[in-house]
């Protein structure tokens with residue numbers, strides 16, 4: 220039984236709260252960023268003006284009648300929420316719908332010259348091409364001759380801390396990227412995670428990706444290592460079917476990251492080749508399921524996805540947003556059980572996440588008390604703490 224079934228769903232209606240600031244400040248900043256990123260025409264600028272007005276002072280508008288995904292959004296709650304303020308509906312819903320509308324405004328879904336053009340691509344590319352990425356890739360050379368458990372641990376932590384590289388987050392938390400990560404994890408089930416992926420295993424890892432660029436690259440390196448070390452036989456990488464939360468990874472971002480790896484000097488290129496051939500022979504496959512951009516928790520996932528996660532040896536869910544969707548976007552006490560909150564998940568599941576929103580479960584009372592004593596409530600959203608939590612399943 221869940222320990223706190225009535226924990227309130229997070230809304231964005233409390234001025235001064237983190238969710239409110241995302242809706243009131245971050246979304247307008249994202250609209251400004253998108254306007255400047257690409258040479259849009261007057262129609263696109265007008266549509267962005269309308270979205271800005273709607274999401275800050277207006278109400279949620281329905282999708283156009285001819286939108287391909289209208290039925291899907293209706294099933295996800297559009298009819299219930301249309302006409303209400305963006306601040307008065309579940310925060311997760313409001314945020315997700317914002318990205319859907321933003322893409323609509325720039326013509327992403329409309330047949331024509333702007334169809335499929337990712338408004339966030341310039342910032343994603345800049346990050347992938349940055350000298351810091353070269354430095355991170357060069358560090359792989361020193362890892363090459365280390366014992367396998369050490370390499371596995373380093374790459375797991377690379378993937379975990381890569382989650383700090385979130386471009387939307389940086390818009391409102393300047394300095395979080397530069398701030399030194401606090402090394403001790405607030406929860407650490409690493410032992411359980413490795414027990415599910417022993418060497419010489421043949422299972423399937425599903426990795427539900429989060430951000431592109433400097434998070435996706437270490438995610439791919441981790442997958443390459445697990446394949447090469449024989450800890451898994453195959454991997455399935457879930458990406459978003461369309462650009463989302465600024466920097467979330469799409470198929471195009473996977474292609475960019477793989478090309479970046481294979482073109483790099485040293486050990487990085489070797490990892491790139493492992494992944495390239497794993498794609499070619501089917502040991503690494505991509506999925507871009509519509510539910511990956513749904514405004515709903517994973518407890519509401521559709522049957523086909525449920526069957527896929529049920530069949531996996533382990534599903535690794537990356538990042539803050541996926542964590543919110545995994546445990547439910549609710550204000551539970553931080554000591555609420557992670558296992559109870561994820562009991563709905565159909566198979567073994569691990570969360571790798573840096574903390575960038577109020578939602579958290581599975582902390583000990585002592586850990587929570589120490590964090591509060593040191594930082595007040597800032598530890599929840601500052602992006603400097605991280606966790607590895609595992610529910611090995613029933």
Ligand SMILES: O=P(O)(O)OC[C@H]1O[C@](O)(CO)[C@@H](O)[C@@H]1O
Nearest residue numbers: 241385388538539540541575576
């Ligand atoms: O890229 P991540 O780790 O999912 O983080 C997403 C960010 O966006 C938020 O949803 C707020 O918009 C927070 O959860 C987090 O700061």
